[in-house]
Amino acid sequence: MTSKAANLHYLRENATGDIWIQSQWNTRPENITNGAQDGSGWWAPQWAPDGQHIAMLSTRGGNVFLWLWNARARELQQLSHRAIDLETIPPVFLWLDNEHLLYPALPEDEQPSLMNVMLQTSQIATHEWSKMAKGLEPSVSVLDSGIPVDMSKRPHGQLRVLDILTGEEKALVEASVVEWHVAPQGGAVAYPLLTRVYAGSMAKSDPPSSERISYGSPLNMQIPAAKGYAVLMPSMPLGGPEGTTDDPMLRLPDGVLPAIDKVIELGYADPKRLFLMGQSFGGFSTYGLVTQTRRFTAAVALAGPSDLISLYGQFDARLRYSDYPQEDFFHFQVEESGQTRMGSPPWKDLGRWLRNSPIFYVDRVDTPLMIMQGDLDYVAMQQGEEFFNSLYRQGKRARFVRYWGEGHVLDSPANIRDMWQRIFDWFDEFSPKAEASR
Secondary structure, eight states: OOSHHHHHTHHHHTTTOOOEEOSSTTSOOEESSOGGGTTOOEEEEEEOTTSSEEEEEEOTTSSOEEEEEETTTTEEEEOOSSOBOTTSOSSSSEESSSSEEEEEEOSTTOOOHHHHHHHHHHHHHHHHHHHHHHTSSOOEEEEEESSOOOGGGSOEEEEEEEETTTOOEEEEEEEEOOOEEEOOSSSSOOEEEEEEOOTTOOOOSSOOGGGSTTOOOTTOTHHHHHTTOEEEEOOOOOSSSTTSOOOHHHHHHHHHHHHHHHHHHTTOEEEEEEEEEEETHHHHHHHHHHTTOOOOSEEEEESOOSOHHHHHTOOOTTTTTSSOGGGOOHHHHHHHTSTTOOOSOTTTOHHHHHHTOGGGGGGGOOSOEEEEEETTOSSOTHHHHHHHHHHHHTTOOEEEEEETTOOSSOOOHHHHHHHHHHHHHHHHHHSHHHHHHO
8 A cells, every 4th residue: 555545544544454475376375564463554565676675664663664574584674763754745665776765754753643643632632622621721723824834843854765784874855744883982983893793683673682791601792892892793684584595695795794884984993994703603604704805804703604515414523423413403404494594405406505605715715714613513613624724725814723622602711711812813913003013
């Protein structure tokens, strides 16, 4: 197995693999590695040009090393004492002649990144979930896009030549491994404007109870108001009540942009400091808006769907390890006849599902976007992954903040504090005032 795909999944396909040889078609094959004796895996065999040796990879010894089988002596020996970098384009190692091998080596005591991930995921997840449950420390991970990567902070490996007869090695290259508004006190001053969106929401004559200062929500918009933002919650009508078939993403600008214009006209908002955020269907609204307008200085999408098609078939993360996760029809109901208003399954009206999924317009995004999501969210965290990775692929400015052990709405006090601080820092980074002071 020498393909990159095989190497990247070696712990699955090759964790117990062995190398067998057969001298002739009618003779019994011989197992030359016997990985079963210690649970090691063996793969990627390559004969030397003269047919006297086979070089191969193995997990024997607790890491991925280069090993050699001598056909004449019929013996195995470990060649490398530094682990192999499996991110290399195949072949992972190369015979230069009958006595020399070229291979990419990781730094001393490093393991291949995927080996680390697959061995440590359960340990990391349970550790972070425990932190979230206690609520004293943030259980957060942050990824960035659109900014230069400081490769000096990454582990540095080497391209090395190894002499199989003497065991001597030489490094050739060292390189990196690849319409209600809440305003602060002070009257009609042009404040930075934070627009909180949620498609289908409609303002009433009284302020929503969820925005009273006494309301115990981690997303209470009195928090940014206290920080100095004017907060706008515009009416965002859709084409009829839930159960109506509609194109909700295409209607998003209709309620939002005129409301922003009016707040600017009234003198409350600074037109150069217009920020956007939304959670859940508001996260969907945020994704959809940044694909249709460049009006906003920066945006934050929390726990929102970006790809209605993939979300339709994804399990609720909280039910994934249960016996009957497929019996939860929540996404079917919400997307077909609920707030998403698709009217039918994707295979019945694919065009509607495509034109209402922000992911398919991600190439139009120019607004710096921070995505925030918990790994136990019933709106699968893969929704944020899809949008972030698509922005990352284009080199566009984005940040993906993942909260371990959190669901659809953050629960840990430490994570809630961390969330708001990151939101304010994100907006500050792109505000013209911040830009001018740098």
